[in-house]
Every structure is written in C-alpha cells, then in structure tokens.
Amino acid sequence: MLLKLFGGLFLLLLILIIRVLSILPIFRRPKIHKKNTNEQVRVLSVLGSGGHTPEMLKLLETLFIGEERNYQISFVIASSDKTSQHKAKAFSKKFKEKFGIDDIQIYLVPRSRKVGQSYFSSIFTTLYASFFSFKIVVLENPKLVLCNGPGTCVPIALAAFLLRIISIKFIDVIYIESIARVKRLSLSGRILYPIADRFIVQWESLTSKYKKVEYIGRLI
Amino acid sequence: MNLFVTVGTTSFVTLIERIDTPEFLDQLISKGFKSITIQTGKIDYKPKHLPKYQNLESEVYGLKPSIAQDFQKCDLVISHAGAGTIFEALYLKKSLIVVANNTLMDNHQVEIAEEMKKKKYLDYCSDVSRLVEVFKNFEPENIVPLPRPNTLNFKQLIDEHMGFSKKKQD
Numbered sequence: 001m002l003l004k005l006f007g008g009l010f011l012l013l014l015i016l017i018i019r020v021l022s023i024l025p026i027f028r029r030p031k032i033h034k035k036n037t038n039e040q041v042r043v044l045s046v047l048g049s050g051g052h053t054p055e056m057l058k059l060l061e062t063l064f065i066g067e068e069r070n071y072q073i074s075f076v077i078a079s080s081d082k083t084s085q086h087k088a089k090a091f092s093k094k095f096k097e098k099f100g101i102d103d104i105q106i107y108l109v110p111r112s113r114k115v116g117q118s119y120f121s122s123i124f125t126t127l128y129a130s131f132f133s134f135k136i137v138v139l140e141n142p143k144l145v146l147c148n149g150p151g152t153c154v155p156i157a158l159a160a161f162l163l164r165i166i167s168i169k170f171i172d173v174i175y176i177e178s179i180a181r182v183k184r185l186s187l188s189g190r191i192l193y194p195i196a197d198r199f200i201v202q203w204e205s206l207t208s209k210y211k212k213v214e215y216i217g218r219l220i
Numbered sequence: 221m222n223l224f225v226t227v228g229t230t231s232f233v234t235l236i237e238r239i240d241t242p243e244f245l246d247q248l249i250s251k252g253f254k255s256i257t258i259q260t261g262k263i264d265y266k267p268k269h270l271p272k273y274q275n276l277e278s279e280v281y282g283l284k285p286s287i288a289q290d291f292q293k294c295d296l297v298i299s300h301a302g303a304g305t306i307f308e309a310l311y312l313k314k315s316l317i318v319v320a321n322n323t324l325m326d327n328h329q330v331e332i333a334e335e336m337k338k339k340k341y342l343d344y345c346s347d348v349s350r351l352v353e354v355f356k357n358f359e360p361e362n363i364v365p366l367p368r369p370n371t372l373n374f375k376q377l378i379d380e381h382m383g384f385s386k387k388k389q390d
Contacts, residue, residue, distance in 0.1 A: 041382050051304040062375040070384050116325070144382060172381065176374070180303035182331035198381060200374070203335065216377060217370030220307065 020165055025197050025212075040069065044142035046076045046157075048150020049115065053084040055178060056148050057091050058220050064099055074105035074140055076133070078152045081111070107136045112151035122151070130155040137163065137171070148176045149188045161195045176200045177213075179220050185210065221253045224294035224314075226287060227261040228302045232321050234348045235300065236260050240267045243352050249276065251355075257290050259283075298355070301329035301344075306336065310366040316342040317358055319351060340364040 045060060047053040063071045077084045085106065092104035112129045113122040133155035137145070145160045147153030153175075160171040175196040177189050182203045185193065193199060193212065201213045202220070225239050238244060239258060248256065255277035256270070263282065270278050284290075288308075291297065297309045297316045309316045318333045330346070337344035341364055345354040379385050 041384075051302070054304060058371065059374050062371050063378060065372070065375060068384070070379070070382070144378075174378065174381065178303065179307070180328065180332050182335045184328070184331075186328075198377065200377070205335075214377075216373040218367075219371050219374050220369050 016165075023164060024194055041071050041144055042140065042142040043071050043073050043144045043146060044076060044137065044140050044156065045073055046145070046147045046150065046153035047081070047084040047088060048078070048148075048152055049081050049084065050150075051178060051180060052148055052150045053087050055176075055220050056146070057087065059146075059148075059176060060091075064095060064101075069099070069101065072101075074107065074142070076107045076109060076136060076152060076156055078111040078150070079108040081152075105140070107140065109133055109136065109152060109155075112154055126151065126155060130158065134159040134162070141169070142171060145171055145173045146176070147173070147188070147192070149178050149181075149186045151188060154188050154191055157192050157195065172197045174198045174200070176219070177202065177206070179203075179218065181206070183209075221251075221295040222255045222257060222293060223248060223253050223296050223298065224257045224259070224290050225298045226259040226290070226305060227300045228305045229261055229283070230300055230302065230321070231262040232300050232319075233263055233265075234323065235298075235319050235321070235351070236263070236265050238348045238351050239298070240265075240269050241352075242269055244355065245269060245273055245276065247352055247356055249273070253295075255279075257294065259287055259290065296358075296360075298351075301333040303329075303332050306332065306342065310341060313365065315358075315360040315363055317345060317351075317354060318342055319345045319348060322347055341366045 045056055047056055060073060075088045077088060088104070088106055095101055096103060109132045110129045112126040117125070129152070137156060137159040145157055147157055157173045160173050163169055163171060173192070173196045175189065175192050177185060177200065179202045181189065182205060185206070193210065199213045201207065201215055202218050204215050206213055207215050225236070227235060236258065258278070258280045260280065260282050265280065267280055291308060291312050291314065294314065297314050299305045299309065299316065299318055300321055301318045306316065306318060320327065320330045320333060333344045336342050340362060343354060343358050345351050
C-alpha cells in the first residue's frame, strides 16, 4: 500500500519535472505570438525601490507612442515602497490626461527582501510575498509580466511561470536588466534567467557571459 | 561657477568630509568656483571648514523633494556612483566626476562608473582619498557627450513579441 503511494508520488514528480523542463524558455526558442489583431494586451509591470521604478516607467512610456492603444498597464509595488507608489500615481495621472486611458490599477504586496537583508531570511519573506503575488497574477490575468530587477518581481514572475506549468494560462515574462548592471546580472536576474521568455540587457558586455540575453542598445 | 555635490538618497559621509577640507576647497577656489551646493543625503552634516571660506557661497542640505534645479544651475557635479544620479547629470549635459563609495558592501556601482569612464562620458575617482587629485586634473574638454538612448527598441521588441509588429513574421 505504502509502496503504491510512493510509486505514485514518484511518477507524479517525474511528470512534473519533465513538464517543467519542457516548457522552460531556456530549452525553447523565443515564442513570438502570432499576429495580434485587436486584443489589447494586459501588462503587469513590477516597480521597485531605487532606480527600478524610474527605469521601468521610461520603458513603459514608449508603449504608448503612436495611435494604437495596444497595452493596458497595471503595477505591482511593495507596500512599504511609498516613493514608487507616488511615482506610479503620477504616471497614471499623466497618461490619463495625455492619452485618455483609464486609471492604472496598482497592486500592493509585502516586500520580498529589504535592501541589505540577509539572503537566508529573504527566503522566508519571499515565500510570504509569493502567496500575495500568486493571487494578484490570477486576479489580474495579464498576458505579459514586465520586470526589471527588484526583489518584488521574483515571486510575480514565478507565479506566472507556475500558472504555465499547471497549464491554466500562458503568461509571457520579459525581463529587462537595469542599466546599472554591466559585468554581471543582478540576483533577481540570475534567478529569473531560466524562466524569462525574453531577457534584455543594456550593456553588450553581458552578451558574451550569458547566452540567452538580448542586447538592443542602451534603453534609458 | 557652481559645484554641486550630491549623494542621492544614500549616505556617503567620507565624500562629504573630503569635500569639507581646506585641501579640496582651496583647489575649488583656484579653479574659479564661486559657490558650492552640497546635498548630503540621509545624514545631517555640519560643515567644519567650509564656513571659513568667506568668498565661497554655500548651501548644505540633506534631502529635497527635487534636486533638479541644483543640477540645472551648476557647472560641475561631483557625485556617488548611482546610475540614476549619473544619468540625471549626463542628460543635462553636465560635467561629472563620480566617486566610488568603498564602504558599501556589494559595490556593483563601480561597474557603470568604470565603463562610462572608459567611454569618456565622465571622470571617475576610485577612492575618496584621491578626490583632490582627480578634481585638480579634471578637464571638461576631454569629456564626450553621452549619446541618446535607443528606448524605442524596447517598444519594437515588445510589439513584435506580442504580435503587434507591422513587419512580416515568417
């Protein structure tokens, strides 16, 4: 009886491992969507302390250039990150006035890791943040997750990836490494490198070290 | 001419202390600077030597909601190696000397400072102890203007990936 149980669990684990390996972007070519005609793409963008928010907002602005309103943005911000919340609201207001788009939804999550927090304790705080992150990704139902490095983005990107494993929906994760990273990826970058569908860097020096990254020039 | 010293939202006491020395301030005067603005960041700093310089106008503060004006009015910036500060100064076409903060634990900041110095977009001081020397030898004419970024490439990549591209997909 016990043997059957273990056998069953082992088989399940094996299937899961094969499934995960088969869908990991690192083992597949970049999946570019077939031509999208009308559907607006919901984008979940993660903001973060320091330079992360200003960099992300500059990138997001470009998505509104031109006549088409192809994207609808919502933000995920750590609840203790008041500066980013303030900047996000200002961005939302500016774009509402300029382009007539609706108020941008802002989701708050507990912080995954404070700057300088020990890596060991970060495991627990990240797990805690993960429950909230998973809920947000399910609720918001984005087609695309954009992150550029703060700890907050790791559980969000992982939640999107988890949903893909259990085949509920396919959410793309595109990661843009900060301009501050010249010789080596950030910790978040290294964690999300295997699962990101596209991984963009802003210094050519990183392309020789990491095979999957794309350099499309300095973006900010 | 005005010098703007900024450390963003960090704490970089050793830089402020080095600025506030006769060694540096004498050099500042001899280079023709008439005023200095020091943004000290998270710390509260009371200058010791600066007040003795009657012919040097000065303003010292910790944090302000926006330091854009202080950037705009200055002729030279001396700052920590934060990427945000670096780009803010360079977008405004200001001459910039960036100083590494070697008291930081994970000092990835120096990577961007070194790389940008290689390209001559700014001058870089690897340690606070060398600041006076670097400042003395700094020549704005040798600085290369920072080229504009290719931000639209991001839109293009996202559009293509999500299927909005006007290009033919094969």
